[in-house]
Amino acid sequence: GAGVSQSPSNKVTEKGKDVELRCDPISGHTALYWYRQSLGQGLEFLIYFQGNSAPDKSGLPSDRFSAERTGGSVSTLTIQRTQQEDSAVYLCASSLASAPVADTQYFGPGTRLTVL
């Protein structure tokens, strides 16, 4: 079946502009995660959605970052007033989250964000 999809694959923006990154999870997956991969910081957790519960935003680096998930499916990560340090690959993952034991997160191809 189809995997996690993300769009755009690449995004170049100017400092100070807002950007929106989209994630379409695997059908039926109730959990959705955003991570950021950068040279200096490695892979960092940003935010987690599970069903209708309030999202876990503990990894968001600043209030310029926000995310929403509409209808329990597609998610959008928004970065306002982008800064050069926001340049990174933004990865989305989804999982079934159907059991107390660890389920497997499946990752999308990522969006490479470059802030000039």
Added chain:
Amino acid sequence: AQSVAQPEDQVNVAEGNPLTVKCTYSVSGNPYLFWYVQYPNRGLQFLLKYITGDNLVKGSYGFEAEFNKSQTSFHLKKPSALVSDSALYFCAVRAPSGSARQLTFGSGTQLTVLP
């Protein structure tokens, strides 16, 4: 807080030889452990995971990993390396309880298999 260490940034091995990519972890309680592989300009692909049970876990593409609780390690292994195994490998851990489901990743190990 949980953490993962991958002590080697780079591992080189000749094709046909066995390979090992090292990972140690720190977490409260029994860990859930994962290995992912990343090819250039691609997302992460799941290889295998340890939840409970047999300490030797077998995964995709002939990879396996051994959970060692006393050494807090979860090294990735393959008996015979292929050139196509060359990629970036990430070890990850998740705490076994509580609401936090996010993974904490190691810094990654670049594996190069030489023909």
